[in-house]
Amino acid sequence: MSIFKIEELRKTFTNGEVREDILKGINLSLEEGEITALVGASGSGKSTLLSIAAGLQSASEGQVIFEEKNLLDMSPTQVRKIRASSFGFVFQFAHLIPFLTVEEQLMLMLDVSESKLNKKQQKIEVNKTLLLVDMAHRKDAYPSLLSGGEKQRVAIARAIIHKPKVFFADEPTASLDSKRSKDIMSLILKLTKTFNIATLIVTHDASVYQESIN
Incomplete structure (x- = not known):
């Protein structure tokens, strides 16, 4: 089921008399329980699109529709x-x-x-979520003691602990080696299915995404 849609999205930047069209009439929809990968070279507007979709940046034209409501028509407080x-x-x-x-x-x-x-219930939920990402044994550790892959697992746990309906990932494996990249992508796929989340991933490397789903 489509829970999130982008329709005819456009983003234009102007610098003096120079006008640059970053996004030109983009359309996409996100389905519950599925990953959509946005693949392209650096500078192609992927992160800009993700930022607008997530309500972190405004668009020049178009609609960002979540549960039949256009985020671009909402107040900043409503979007937050x-x-x-x-x-x-x-x-x-x-x-x-x-x-x-x-x-x-x-x-x-x-x-x-x-x-x-309540706090007791929160701790139980935290432990359950950390078990899902294989980080329960590190719950008392500070970030400085974690590896790059462990930090990303914690970041993913933090992103899904409140059971979001839409999950955005901007180059989530770019700072990791190939093995950890594949592990993280497999984890995102598992959580997408487990919680029936609509997931949008931005990446410049389609191979990592393809390997994780094969």
Whole structure:
């Protein structure tokens, strides 16, 4: 079922008299439980499209429709609430908070998403999520003690702990070696299916994505 759509999306930047069309009438739809990969060279507008889709940037024209509502017609406050409750994000670098443990990173996400769970229930949910990404044994570790692959697993756990409906990943394996890249892509695929999430991945390397689904 299509839960998220982009229709005739355009993004134009102007610098003085120079006009540059970055996105020209883009259309796509995301289905629950499926991954859509956006593949292209650096500078082709992939990250710009993802940023607009996630409500982090405005578009020049078009629509970004989530659950039959156009995000581009909403106020910044309304979009922030949707991002916090219904979207999950992972980027090339994990962007973990250095002074929080792995467990605390996920607890914070539950607070940001306005989870109705009490602290005891939150801890149970955190442990369940960390088990899914094979990081429960590292819940008391700080980011400085984690490898690159471990950091990305924690970032993914943080992104899905509130059970988002749409998951955005911007070059999630670009800073990892080939084995860890394949592991991370396989993990994203597993979580997409497990939680029936609509996932949009931006990558310049289609081979990593293709290997993970074969």
